[in-house]
Amino acid sequence: MRISSMNHIWSVVQTSYSRLAVGCLVLLLAVILLVWNETNAVQMTRSLDEGQHLVVPLASADAVAAEHDGKVVHVSGELVTSPPLRDLLYGVEIDAVRLKRRVQMYQWIEDPNEGLDVEISPGDASPLRPPAPSYSTAWKDKLVDSGLFSVPYGHDNPTSFPLQSEIQTAETVKIGNYLLSSEILETFTKFEPFSGDEEPSGGDVKLHAGMYYHTSDIFSPRVGDLRVQFYYAGHASTSYSIVGTLEGSTIKPYRSSGGQELVLLQEGTQGADAVLATHHKRASRAAWGLRLVAFTLLCAAVALLLPLLQVLACACGLPRDTGGGSGGRLTVSLAATLNLAVVAGCWCLDRPLLALMLGVLALYPPVKWGW
Known part of the structure; x- marks a missing residue:
């Protein structure tokens, strides 16, 4: 070079x-x-690929196959959960793997980009000022700190939620007579909304469109009002198919020889090859x-x-x-x-x-x- x-x-x-x-x-x-x-x-x-070579299909979920203890197995059947999941505050009860309570609060929010533009007259030598922020109200899942607003006065938000969001998980979940481990239960994340049939007695709670409102006026809420919605995942009697490691009567996540732990769970009745595919x-x-x-x-x-x-x-x-x-x-x-x-x-x-x-x-x- x-x-x-x-x-x-x-x-x-x-x-x-x-x-x-x-x-x-x-x-x-x-x-x-x-x-x-x-x-x-x-x-x-x-x-x-390793799981596909090792998996042993079980003929039925009704009886535990003790001879396959420690092996990778496949089984299909309906979910059985107990006890029912409940939220006593709202009288909600459902037979499912998980019950989610979502709490939202009506709060002030700031949008710095949607304020009114400041008009500058011809010949005005003053520096161009950015538009003032605008404020509106909305239902939010988390606290909005109004102390960080450009104009906090008149836009005060509460500093805490009086009621928290939470997820309950059923104590016992089975496919037939096979118990599912807690690691598997955590993978039920496809939540579907539902609600009870009646408004809770007493208080200011109102049931509308499947949501519970803590407000005096559903159509004109005030800052600090709450609304609550419930969701479930893994409804009892729904069929699921799983490939996992059998330990006693419990099915745990499949652990490969390389140390990778996988939860191979699929809704519906499917064969082992279909689940893996x-x-x-x-x-x-x-x-x-x-x-x-x-x-x-x-x-x-x-x-x-x-x-x-x-x-x-x-x-x-x-x-x-x-x-x-x-x-x-x-x-x-x-x-x-x-x-x-x-x-x-x-x-x-x-x-x-x-x-x-x-x-x-x-x-x-x-x-x-x-x-």
Whole structure:
């Protein structure tokens, strides 16, 4: 590499130092994200494939199969919960895995961007002032600190909730005669709204549209008024299918040989293969989402580093417009090559054929354009 080329490279580094530094940081972040994502994807695939080989389908949920103690099992059946979940304050009761009480308070909120603009008359030399914030009221799940408002006077919010949101979980939940562990119960997060049939006796509580209002006027609430709504997850008598480790009469999350703990629970009556396939699809969607984010970051990094890369290409005897296209085309090509190379490296042990195909695709732009 000639001295003039070195001087040219050094000149680019000096004039674009900030841009190149940001580009290096973005590149590092993209590679770390990509490696982390692919490592997790590989681990998840290993665990699910291992579970598919180990799982023992149980013929019935009505009797505990003691001979399969310690094994990975699959069972389907209706949920049985006890005792019923209750909220005595509102007379609500339901047979379900979880009962959620959501409490909201009517409070002042500030919007700094929707105030009235300050008009400046022609010839007025005074500095431009930002618009004054606007204030409105809304139902909020958390306290809004009115002390932080630009104009707190006249917009005072309460400093605490007189009633707290909470989630109750049933003491005993079974599929047939198989008890589900507490770790599995925590995964019931698909909440559906419901309400009681009658207003609580006494007080100022009013039932309207499935919600309980602590207010004198439902249609004109005051700051500090409350409204409460109830939700349930995992209604009793609903059919579920699960793949997990059987310990005695309790089904616990499946733990792979690699140490990954998975809750493989699916609503409906499904076979073991279907349950595992569903979780494969979920993991794949999550992995592809992060791959897209990582690829976008790689494109941004290459775009920031492009001036230096072009100078290096010239110094190595390659044309400045390597790739025969625009900077955008070159950026995407380089980012794709890096992306595919990293993914191929992560999958080489578990999916060698896939890794080989990705490696060939990664080499396509350099071979085609003679990098």
